[in-house]
Amino acid sequence: MSLTSRALVRRLIPALCAAALLADPSGAAAQGVAGPYLAAEQAARRGDLQAAAAQYAEALARDPQNTMLLERALMHRLAAGSVGPAVALARRMDAVGGGRAGEHLAAITLAADALMRGEPGKAGGVLEGEVDAENGFVGALMRPWAVFATGETELALEMMREVEDGGIAGPAGRYLAAFHGGLMLAAIGDDAGAVAAFERAREGAGAGTRRLVRAQAVSLARLGRVEEAVEVLETWLTRSYSDPQITRLRREIAEGAQPEPIVADAAQGAAEALYGLSRYLVRGPNRLVGLGYVRLAAHLRPDFIDAHLLLAEQMVQAEQYELAVRSYDAIPEDAAEALDARIGRAAALEGEEKVDEAVQALRAAIARWPREIDAHRALADLLRRHSRFEEAAEAYDGAIALIDTPENRHWPLFYQRGITLERSKQWARAEEDFRKALELEPDQPLVLNYLGYSWVEMGRNLDEAQAMIEKAVEQRPEDGYIVDSLGWVLYRLGKFEQAVEHLGRAVELRPVDPVINDHYGDALWMVGRRVEAEFQWNRALSFDPEEEVVERIDRKLEFGLDTVLAEEAAAGRPAIIGQTGETATDNDGG
Structure with missing residues (x-):
């Protein structure tokens, strides 16, 4: 399917959905559902969650039995931060059922609300069905916290360890369950047990996360193991340029402070579970669910x-x-x-x-x-x-x-x-x-590419420059910009047939980049494929290049590349290394 066809389908989907709503035998058409529904879809596409939530709610008010509208209204209300209305919608979803995503989010919302209102038994009951459900890992993490809130600490810890051992969500799930087990132990004052759990978490999470590192350091400090706590924090700091939060904690612990555990009660523990998973979900296709989780986390804490x-x-x-x-x-x-x-x-x-x-x-x-x-x-x-x-x-x-x-x-x-x-x-x-960057990170492809390309533009260190860019391409063969650099370097060195090969590949990788298309056109011209060259230059113009690129392409299309190169050669800017008076430098990119 072409890009144009896909774009057309995307535009038609809301209209088709509206048509389905209008055809609903419940009388949705008479109630005017299509208008607010389409407005909600438009708002959702532009990222305006508050407007989308309001419009879905309006559409639902006109067709109260429509479970699809109920699910969308719930998801957008929660993602927009309207937790109170979302709880009311979750109760309706719980009563009537609906899509799996809607039922899942409804259960998590109702459980969080019950914990917030001091009803852990109710929260645990709601979450019981979520533990075995598809995508129910957040429920599996929250349910032990609900039990923890009832005072059954040993049972809660046992349940969390079962989640860790069960591997419900693979290595990441085991890491999170171990982390939460450690948080529970720290909350009841068992810092030795907490440190052991945090160590298991770090085994599954490599260097871990900032919150894991922070929790582990706090428990070590509370045990009087100050040097170990500082070492954990300093190891984390070596991974980043700076981290004020961890730097402050390191200073406080080194000075003898014993900070409070990062989680003190069940509501905070459930908030931690929701936040931990939301960090992954908000960057993927389940972004709305992730936003709902983090809203609930902020609601709980x-x-x-x-x-x-x-x-x-x-x-x-x-x-x-x-x-x-x-x-x-x-x-x-x-x-x-x-x-x-x-x-x-x-x-x-x-x-x-x-x-x-x-x-x-x-x-x-x-x-x-x-x-x-x-x-x-x-x-x-x-x-x-x-x-x-x-x-x-x-x-x-x-x-x-x-x-x-x-x-x-x-x-x-x-x-x-x-x-x-x-x-x-x-x-x-x-x-x-x-050179310093390469000393610190040898063979770093971005640096190899930039330095090598710069040398070629200046006519210096040509063999080393080509070797650098070839090494960068070996490491990033799918990076259109780096492949373009190699092709352009070969062009500058007069290796036109090789340049055509690599620049053609670069265009495949970055088909709408104006500079890459322009470069490919120049190389095609130099091997005698002039009709194709003009086609590539026209393509480059269609992708909104910078003004100086536009001017040069216009001259190439009107007079041919040979004439443009001769004009530039007369200005003393050689484009093909080793040739003078015939060709000229092109400073357009790469």
């Missing part, structure tokens, strides 16, 4: 800052920038997560095209947290994205100045600063940074 940060991040992804800014602004300034919130807020402002305001916000963050690499890097990345390369290089300078001894994890900072230096005509410093 209103001070759950990580949940609020995840919600704000998802609002940015949905381009609901104003709501995201408000969510980030709600994070307390004295919270360990405050810097994450300020960086996220700047991303939301950037999404609103308020770039100067975002820059100002990040400069204020640097003033507030001058020793945090992430603050400097966030500003540098923002400036680089908007081609403010000299300012970006200065911001990267600030980040790199905070590094005592560069390690493998720091290679992106040198690579990114190298890009900004190259773009701001500071090649000597840029080359140093690219």
